[in-house]
Amino acid sequence: xxxxxxxxxxxxxxxxxxxxxxxxxxxxxxxxxxxxxxxxxxxxxxxxxxxxxxxxxxxxxxxxxxxxxxxxxxxxxxxxxxxxxxxxxxxxxxxxxxxxxxxxxxxxxxxxxxxxxxxxxxxxxxxxxxxxxxxxxxxxxxxxxxxxxxxxxxxxxxxxxxxxxxxxxxxxxxxxxxxxxxxxxxxxxxxxxxxxxxxxxxxxxxxxxxxxxxxxxxxxxxxxxxxxxxxxxxxxxxxxxxxxxxxxxxxxxxxxxxxxxxxxxxxxxxxxxxxxxxxxxxxxxxxxxxxxxxxx
Numbered sequence: 001x002x003x004x005x006x007x008x009x010x011x012x013x014x015x016x017x018x019x020x021x022x023x024x025x026x027x028x029x030x031x032x033x034x035x036x037x038x039x040x041x042x043x044x045x046x047x048x049x050x051x052x053x054x055x056x057x058x059x060x061x062x063x064x065x066x067x068x069x070x071x072x073x074x075x076x077x078x079x080x081x082x083x084x085x086x087x088x089x090x091x092x093x094x095x096x097x098x099x100x101x102x103x104x105x106x107x108x109x110x111x112x113x114x115x116x117x118x119x120x121x122x123x124x125x126x127x128x129x130x131x132x133x134x135x136x137x138x139x140x141x142x143x144x145x146x147x148x149x150x151x152x153x154x155x156x157x158x159x160x161x162x163x164x165x166x167x168x169x170x171x172x173x174x175x176x177x178x179x180x181x182x183x184x185x186x187x188x189x190x191x192x193x194x195x196x197x198x199x200x201x202x203x204x205x206x207x208x209x210x211x212x213x214x215x216x217x218x219x220x221x222x223x224x225x226x227x228x229x230x231x232x233x234x235x236x237x238x239x240x241x242x243x244x245x246x247x248x249x250x251x252x253x254x255x256x257x258x259x260x261x262x263x264x265x266x267x268x269x270x271x272x273x274x275x276x277x278x279x280x281x282x283x284x285x286x287x288x289x290x291x292x293x294x295x296x
Contacts, residue, residue: 004047006033051085053082058184078186191230198240206281209247219253224267227258243270243277
């Protein structure tokens with residue numbers, strides 16, 4: 001949804017005829033106040049818009065808004081996640097290919113055939129062969145070495161726990177100062193970042209299966225989802241607290257997506273009993289540690 005009603009712009013010769021036809025009494029080089037809906041489709045003027053999915057606001061070029069909404073035919077979504085939530089991807093596939101689940105498997109097979117001589121080519125075997133040759137194990141993954149290097153250089157086990165690394169990555173990718181980038185984020189993204197900031201401060205080592213955390217093993221999950229927390233305006237420090245965290249097998253977490261596995265009243269109950277829950281987590285952790293020692 002467009003929030004801006006009017007914009008001021010300098011009239012150029014190429015658009016003069018367009019605005020004269022709409023009844024504006026203007027001439028070239030005038031600074032005119034123009035209704036947003038009267039802008040030309042290719043206008044690069046910045047306007048304020050609101051995401052029709054998450055309610056976040058941001059400033060974008062008018063022509064990009066039209067592209068996003070297919071000339072105001074579809075809802076405006078501010079991110080890939082919001083687009084997914086609103087079924088916009090499926091709508092696009094339906095429009096272009098007549099099938100909302102379209103996947104261009106034929107093109108993929110043709111590309112594989114041209115490059116590798118096999119339409120079903122998968123580079124997994126090559127990766128396994130390299131690991132077997134270099135490390136004697138086709139499933140080799142040196143997590144301990146990675147964690148050790150991160151701890152030595154940055155004081156954390158994972159790059160996403162380090163604010164300095166996050167800042168550098170964002171500034172490199174966006175070519176903006178970090179503080180400017182944060183200022184321009186939609187409200188949902190700001191909320192999500194706050195939740196994750198609190199999450200990283202939790203005693204995650206107490207969680208069962210935390211040692212299995214990896215992209216294709218176990219994921220850290222917020223039982224009451226970040227999306228639902230944003231919708232219900234629940235404080236980020238509650239959503240990011242350890243009482244709302246668990247480890248899930250990665251496929252389960254992907255299937256869950258942004259749904260919640262716990263209702264809000266249960267979340268508040270757990271948060272009110274945080275001390276006892278933390279005590280229980282600590283006891284369970286110690287039991288696991290003791291059983292590991294005894295097994296040796």
